[in-house]
Amino acid sequence: MGYGRDVTSDFEAQLRAVSMRVTRPRLAVLAALRDHPHVDTDTVIALVRANHPTISHQAVYDVLRALTDAGLVRRIQPGRATARYESRVGDNHHHVVCRSCGAIADVDCVVGHAPCLTASDDHGFVVDEAEVVYWGTCPDCATERISQ
Numbered sequence: 001m002g003y004g005r006d007v008t009s010d011f012e013a014q015l016r017a018v019s020m021r022v023t024r025p026r027l028a029v030l031a032a033l034r035d036h037p038h039v040d041t042d043t044v045i046a047l048v049r050a051n052h053p054t055i056s057h058q059a060v061y062d063v064l065r066a067l068t069d070a071g072l073v074r075r076i077q078p079g080r081a082t083a084r085y086e087s088r089v090g091d092n093h094h095h096v097v098c099r100s101c102g103a104i105a106d107v108d109c110v111v112g113h114a115p116c117l118t119a120s121d122d123h124g125f126v127v128d129e130a131e132v133v134y135w136g137t138c139p140d141c142a143t144e145r146i147s148q
């Protein structure tokens, strides 16, 4: 898998914007998440090491944590599922999750910009983020169920 120069410089700009040094493991993790959103830690490690065998497991763990802390990567954990990571951040998007296989897809906010931030009763809290998870059955699992 080759990454174009423009994409790499995008990642470099993202890292610089949060005052992080541009390193090969950081670029590799961002590229893996761009191509494979909503993957768990083990999958990120496998994806990164497939292209860069010299990057250690521990390095990938450390990079994931640092990028999440910096806000370049979002950690999601629907229900009791394993934590997943994605590089689409800052747009308050939601997720639809398959109960059978755990497949996850992005769902944009329903009407324009962050309307879901308006709680019917905010109990006096200052709300700055809303996370909605839609649970259901993905098309693959639904087809399997019918054919059984």
Ligand SMILES: [Zn+2]
Pocket (backbone or CB within 6 Å): 098, 099, 100, 101, 102, 103, 137, 138, 139, 140, 141, 142
């Ligand atoms: Zn499914």
Ligand SMILES: [Zn+2]
Pocket (backbone or CB within 6 Å): 037, 038, 086, 088, 093, 094, 095, 105, 106
């Ligand atoms: Zn997402």
